[in-house]
Amino acid sequence: MKKWVFWCVIVVLLAYEAIQQHSADGKRVDQSQVENSTYAMTSSAKDLTTIKVMKDQIYQGYLVLINQDYPVHQIGMQTDILNLFQHKELVKGFGLLDNTIRLSQRVVEAFTTMISAAEKDGVRHFLINSGYRDNKEQSQLYKDMGSNYALPAGHSEHNLGLALDIGSTQADMNQAPEGEWMIRNAAEYGFILRYPKDKTAITGIQYEPWHFRYVGLPHSIIMQQMNLSLEEYLAYLKQQKNITTKVKGKIYEISYYPITQNSTIQVPSSRSFHLSGNNMDGIIVTVLP
Numbered sequence: 038m039k040k041w042v043f044w045c046v047i048v049v050l051l052a053y054e055a056i057q058q059h060s061a062d063g064k065r066v067d068q069s070q071v072e073n074s075t076y077a078m079t080s081s082a083k084d085l086t087t088i089k090v091m092k093d094q095i096y097q098g099y100l101v102l103i104n105q106d107y108p109v110h111q112i113g114m115q116t117d118i119l120n121l122f123q124h125k126e127l128v129k130g131f132g133l134l135d136n137t138i139r140l141s142q143r144v145v146e147a148f149t150t151m152i153s154a155a156e157k158d159g160v161r162h163f164l165i166n167s168g169y170r171d172n173k174e175q176s177q178l179y180k181d182m183g184s185n186y187a188l189p190a191g192h193s194e195h196n197l198g199l200a201l202d203i204g205s206t207q208a209d210m211n212q213a214p215e216g217e218w219m220i221r222n223a224a225e226y227g228f229i230l231r232y233p234k235d236k237t238a239i240t241g242i243q244y245e246p247w248h249f250r251y252v253g254l255p256h257s258i259i260m261q262q263m264n265l266s267l268e269e270y271l272a273y274l275k276q277q278k279n280i281t282t283k284v285k286g287k288i289y290e291i292s293y294y295p296i297t298q299n300s301t302i303q304v305p306s307s308r309s310f311h312l313s314g315n316n317m318d319g320i321i322v323t324v325l326p
Contacts (some may be wrong), residue, residue, distance in 0.1 A: 039287045077237045086145035086306035091299050094320050098313025099253045108191040115141040115198030118169050130156055131163040139166035141198040144251045151226035167202040170195040202247045211246040224261035227253045236266040241249045255284040271315045
């Protein structure tokens with residue numbers, strides 16, 4: 038009799054554990070937003086190594102938030118900014134509004150790759166109207182255009198080197214084939230429409246169909262598929278802490294770490310990764326495929 042009771046208890050406990058596991062798995066799937074595969078980090082402790090992170094890192098990287106509340110820090114400005122008119126070897130498949138257009142070389146290279154893909158789709162009338170601006174240029178623009186159309190010096194993404202205003206030689210971007218193509222495809226190449234029409238209450242900026250920002254993969258695709266502005270995406274990462282996502286068949290691990298002073302974090306020892314601050318209170322580690 039006692040033996041029979043013992044085995045009944047074992048069966049009940051096993052069944053309970055299975056139900057709990059099934060429930061936990063269901064929650065992970067329900068929270069998924071990108072290709073049904075956003076889960077907890079998978080690296081084991083033995084695969085991790087410790088690296089030092091300086092507090093200044095929160096002001097640097099492709100994901101830093103620049104707006105009225107969070108200005109560009111000098112250390113966060115891109116160091117590879119070039120005058121494109123003086124580097125015509127980088128200007129392929131698109132035009133320049135004038136000879137003052139400057140931009141990060143990394144961003145220009147990503148933009149050129151994107152424009153090449155657009156040309157294969159028959160869309161080929163792109164124009165860069167504006168890129169990097171220094172504080173003096175931004176101050177003058179703010180003075181000329183006012184707060185409805187420009188941000189104060191130091192608070193514009195154009196002071197960072199990762200944003201560009203893209204136009205078409207055929208029509209306004211909200212009507213041109215170039216604008217339509219960018220809306221559909223820019224995320225595939227690391228770019229986001231920074232100020233969408235349905236996010237003005239969050240970004241604080243009116244709809245700008247010409248203003249695109251480079252954030253890199255996989256972040257641009259996640260934001261597009263989840264319909265998140267940069268503000269919302271950074272808040273999402275901070276809330277989730279760790280996610281693993283499958284984008285284009287490749288696995289990326291993304292983690293948020295709060296940083297208040299120089300500290301250390303753990304990253305996979307056998308995989309490449311990128312670090313980016315959010316310009317507020319932490320850094321994002323993106324472990325690459």
